[in-house]
Amino acid sequence: SQQGEEDPQALSIQEGENATMNCSYKTSINNLQWYRQNSGRGLVHLILIRSNEREKHSGRLRVTLDTSKKSSSLLITASRAADTASYFCATGPGPGGSEKLVFGKGTKLTVNP
Amino acid sequence: DAGITQSPRHKVTETGTPVTLRCHQTENHRYMYWYRQDPGHGLRLIHYSYGVKDTDKGEVSDGYSVSRSKTEDFLLTLESATSSQTSVYFCAISGRENIQYFGAGTRLSVL
Numbered sequence: 281s282q283q284g285e286e287d288p289q290a291l292s293i294q295e296g297e298n299a300t301m302n303c304s305y306k307t308s309i310n311n312l313q314w315y316r317q318n319s320g321r322g323l324v325h326l327i328l329i330r331s332n333e334r335e336k337h338s339g340r341l342r343v344t345l346d347t348s349k350k351s352s353s354l355l356i357t358a359s360r361a362a363d364t365a366s367y368f369c370a371t372g373p374g375p376g377g378s379e380k381l382v383f384g385k386g387t388k389l390t391v392n393p
Numbered sequence: 394d395a396g397i398t399q400s401p402r403h404k405v406t407e408t409g410t411p412v413t414l415r416c417h418q419t420e421n422h423r424y425m426y427w428y429r430q431d432p433g434h435g436l437r438l439i440h441y442s443y444g445v446k447d448t449d450k451g452e453v454s455d456g457y458s459v460s461r462s463k464t465e466d467f468l469l470t471l472e473s474a475t476s477s478q479t480s481v482y483f484c485a486i487s488g489r490e491n492i493q494y495f496g497a498g499t500r501l502s503v504l
Contacts, residue, residue, distance in 0.1 A: 322495030323485075324495070325493065379424050380451070381491060384435055
């Protein structure tokens, strides 16, 4: 079963606007990661936030983590058409502490020029 | 794609035939993974490997087997392909803190 669940499933915005995607998960984690997938390509790692961190920045990306609510959010500021992609959260470790990630179903972001 | 090559990139096959997908890495990473991606289901783990000859099942392992005889190669076999195995298959390796690096994917159609 999926651990992470992204919300919304789809998001359409105009270039220059901010995009916020949310992820909820069920069990305790060591870290939470966000990945991007452009159409027809493999997933690409964006950012990792550890369970003892509350916020992390990387360029135009800001990730927050609330372990008490078992949720995370990804904010993309000043979006560009090139940000159009699907975004996935992934949590680890997997069941039994294994080196597995459990991925959510993703948020499809469309940035209109 | 971080030194990961999947082959073939596209394959069309018939129901009941065996199919083998190959993942090759040049990074010498210990952990390798096979996922399938389907609309509405996201990315689901099929099998993974934590070393040569060491493999374990994932969430959706029925109908699939894997082998890892060398660090760099991880093979996924569909023993008798079914239409429900039509999907896009991704291989991944993991580095520090289990950050995963993905191949470009194999699009498989089972007719």
